[in-house]
Amino acid sequence: MLFTSVLAIAACLSGALGEVYLGFNSGATDDSKKAKKQADFEKEFKTAQKLQNSPGSFNSIRLYTNIQAETTDTPIEAFPAAVKTNTKLLLGLWCSGTTTIDNEISALTKAIDQYGTNFTNLVVGISVGSEDLYRVSESGIRNSAGVGQDAETIIDFIKDVRKALKDTSLSKTLIGHVDTWSAWANKSNSEVIDEVDFVGTNLFPYFEDDKGNDISNVTNVFEFALNSTEKAVGDKPVWITETGWPVSGPDFGEAKATMDNAKTYWDTVGCTLFGRQNVWWYVLRDSNPDNDAKFAVTKDLSTTPQFNLTCPAGSGAPASINTSAGNVIGVSLVGIAMPMLLAVAAWLA
Known part of the structure; x- marks a missing residue:
């Protein structure tokens, strides 16, 4: 009776606080640069949902292009795959290296017409661009990050998307932009912040070679980057759109890419976020053969991950699911709600 009451209270609190999204990033191609088809996306999305000892349901995917x-x-073809697997989508429009996003918008509006609300009801947000501002920054140019876009162009693209979607079923969908913490902290990009509904931030302590990025200091580096983003964007919602640690690859500063360090990063950073903030982990499967650092949580889309995904006791992460003993039902609550739940539970006892 008490357990039933607690679950009921938890459900009410969860509804009041809004859904928290948990998922992975997904590229348009595989790690040999071959285009993914619907069957490839379906297998990927199903694997994400069935990962052994997963702390909560990874049932959302962030895309980079339509x-x-x-x-x-x-x-x-990720769109029909998402419909078939009931996977929530953070959509992305690729904006770098182009003077127009008409093709991106065309693909999205075609999908709205083709799949209707079965598709649009799965969309949790739309990101116009990914790390475009970083690529044109001093550090981006120094690191040969590729062609990007300036703030004015990104703002114009955001306005183009709003105009194109105003009479569609995605007219009220949150629209944002994804970039690095350093791009958001750069005051020259403040007008982009003013234009978006949410801010997506990509946070990789592994690449922060000027901040003492040994795995033992990873929490401090991560919190610095996240706090810098939150301070820069004010009251705009911050979504963590990429974070993770490579299982293999070159040393980067003091950072070492190993399976043990990937597990440590999952435990010390990921498990403090899951169920509290919107997070799209990088990455379920690698899709960029040009990246020497490999981040994949699973090899060959096996539901048995490369390291144990069970979160430490007391981390506050949702309970593990897809365990060998059968599914364990966990209640996912934003951290601030848990003390309230426990207090009410004690009163009921």
């Missing part, structure tokens, strides 16, 4: 690889403006 366009199917090797086409001009055909909707990406």
Whole structure:
């Protein structure tokens, strides 16, 4: 009776606080640069949902583009895969290296017409661009990060998306931009912050070689980057759109890419976020052969991950699911609600 009452209270609190999204990033191609088809996306999305000892349900995917690889403006086949697997989507429009996003918008509006609300009801947000501002920054240029876009162009693209979607079922969907913490902290980009509904931030202590990025200091480096983002963007919601630690790859500053360090990062950073903030982990499977650092949580889309995903006791992460003993039902609450729940539970006892 007490357990039933606690679950009921938890459900009410969770509804009041809003859904917290937990997922992975997903590229348009595999690690050999071959275009993913619907079946590839379906397998990927199902694996994410069935990972052994997963702390909560990873049932959301962040995409970088709306366009199917090797086409001009055909909707990406991740869309029907998401419909079939009931996977929530953080959509992305690729904005770097172009003067127009008309093809991205065309692919998205075609998908709205083709799949209707079965698709649009799964969309939790739309990111216009990814790390474009970082690429044109001093550090981005120094690191040969590639072609990006300036703040004015990103703002124009955001306005283009709002205009294109105003009479569609995605008209009220939150629109944002994804970039590095350093790009958000750069005051020259403040007008982008003013234009968005949410801020997506990519946080990788592994690459912060000027901040003492040994795994033993990883929490401090992560918190510095996240706090810098939150301070810069004020009251705009901050979504953690990429974070993770490589299981293999070169040393970067004091950081070493190992399986043990990837597990430590999951435990000390990931498990303090899951169920509290929107998080899209990097990454379930690698999709960029040019990246020497490999981040994949699973190899060959096995539901048995490369390291144990069980979160430490007391981390506050949702309970593990897909365990060998069967599914364990965990209640996911934003951290501030847990003391309230425990207090009410004690009163009921």
